[in-house]
Amino acid sequence: MARILVVDDEVGIRELLSEILNDEGHEVVSAENAQSARSARATQHFDAILLDIWMPDTDGVTLLKEWAGQNALAATPVIMMSGHGTIDTAVEATRIGAIDFLEKPITLTKLLKAVSVALNRGKAPAVSARPASMVQAAPVVVASVPGMMPSVLQAVTTEPAAAPSPPGLDLPLDAPLREARDAFERVYFEHHLAREGWSMTRVAERTGLERTHLYRKLKQLGIELARKKAEANSA
Structure with a gap:
C-alpha cells in the first residue's frame, strides 16, 4: 500500500x-x-x-x-x-x-x-504471483467411473453455484420512472458487489461497465463502497 x-x-x-x-x-x-x-x-x-x-x-x-x-x-x-x-x-x-x-x-x-x-520507479523488477482473481483454474477432466453417483459427477463437473438472487424487489412502482429505475439499479449493483466480493474489476466485467463509469454510477446511487465493505467484512 x-x-x-x-x-x-x-x-x-x-x-x-x-x-x-x-x-x-x-x-x-x-x-x-x-x-x-x-x-x-x-x-x-x-x-x-x-x-x-x-x-x-x-x-x-x-x-x-x-x-x-x-x-x-x-x-x-x-x-x-x-x-x-x-x-x-x-x-x-x-x-x-x-x-x-x-x-x-x-x-x-x-x-x-x-x-x-x-x-515502482527505481525499484528492481520483481516476479510476483498473479492475483487470485486473474488466475484461471486448470480444466478438470472427469473420467466416467462405473457406479459413480450422478449427484457426485454433477458436483465435480459443474461450475460453482452462483450467489442467490436478491429476495423480491420492493420497488416503488407508483413512483416516477427515474426514481423506480434508481431503486432497481441500487439493488442490482449491491447484489453484484456482494456476489463478486466487492471487487470493482469483476463487477465492471459482470455489468459491462468501464470502471470509471461504474464508480460514478455507484456514487450517483449513494452506494458507499467503504461502508459496504466494512459491513461485509464484519458479518
Missing part, C-alpha cells in the same frame, strides 16, 4: 481519484490547492503525488518548480494532470521533473499505469 497525495481544486475529481486509488489499496490524502498541498507535504511523507495544473492560488507547474528547487522530486514522483493542457505544457512539466502527464478526463487504465510506474 502506498500513500498518495491528490491535488486538485475540483472536489469531484478529488473524490473520484480517491475512490479509485482507495479501491486499489492505497491511502489517499486530498488537497484543494497549492497551499494545502504544501502543508500536507510538510507533515507527511507521500510515495507519489497527482498534481493538477490549473488551480486558483498557485498553478501546478509553479508548484512543481518549487518542489524541484527543493530537490523533493527525487523522493516523491509527481504526475501532472490537466483538462486544458497542451503539448508545450506537458513537455515543460516533464522537463522540470514530472514523471508523467495525464490529460483529463483521465481513463482508469492510464491512471493506474502512471501510478504503478511512479511507485
Whole structure:
C-alpha cells in the first residue's frame, strides 16, 4: 500500500481519484490547492503525488518548480494532470521533473499505469504471483467411473453455484420512472458487489461497465463502497 497525495481544486475529481486509488489499496490524502498541498507535504511523507495544473492560488507547474528547487522530486514522483493542457505544457512539466502527464478526463487504465510506474520507479523488477482473481483454474477432466453417483459427477463437473438472487424487489412502482429505475439499479449493483466480493474489476466485467463509469454510477446511487465493505467484512 502506498500513500498518495491528490491535488486538485475540483472536489469531484478529488473524490473520484480517491475512490479509485482507495479501491486499489492505497491511502489517499486530498488537497484543494497549492497551499494545502504544501502543508500536507510538510507533515507527511507521500510515495507519489497527482498534481493538477490549473488551480486558483498557485498553478501546478509553479508548484512543481518549487518542489524541484527543493530537490523533493527525487523522493516523491509527481504526475501532472490537466483538462486544458497542451503539448508545450506537458513537455515543460516533464522537463522540470514530472514523471508523467495525464490529460483529463483521465481513463482508469492510464491512471493506474502512471501510478504503478511512479511507485515502482527505481525499484528492481520483481516476479510476483498473479492475483487470485486473474488466475484461471486448470480444466478438470472427469473420467466416467462405473457406479459413480450422478449427484457426485454433477458436483465435480459443474461450475460453482452462483450467489442467490436478491429476495423480491420492493420497488416503488407508483413512483416516477427515474426514481423506480434508481431503486432497481441500487439493488442490482449491491447484489453484484456482494456476489463478486466487492471487487470493482469483476463487477465492471459482470455489468459491462468501464470502471470509471461504474464508480460514478455507484456514487450517483449513494452506494458507499467503504461502508459496504466494512459491513461485509464484519458479518
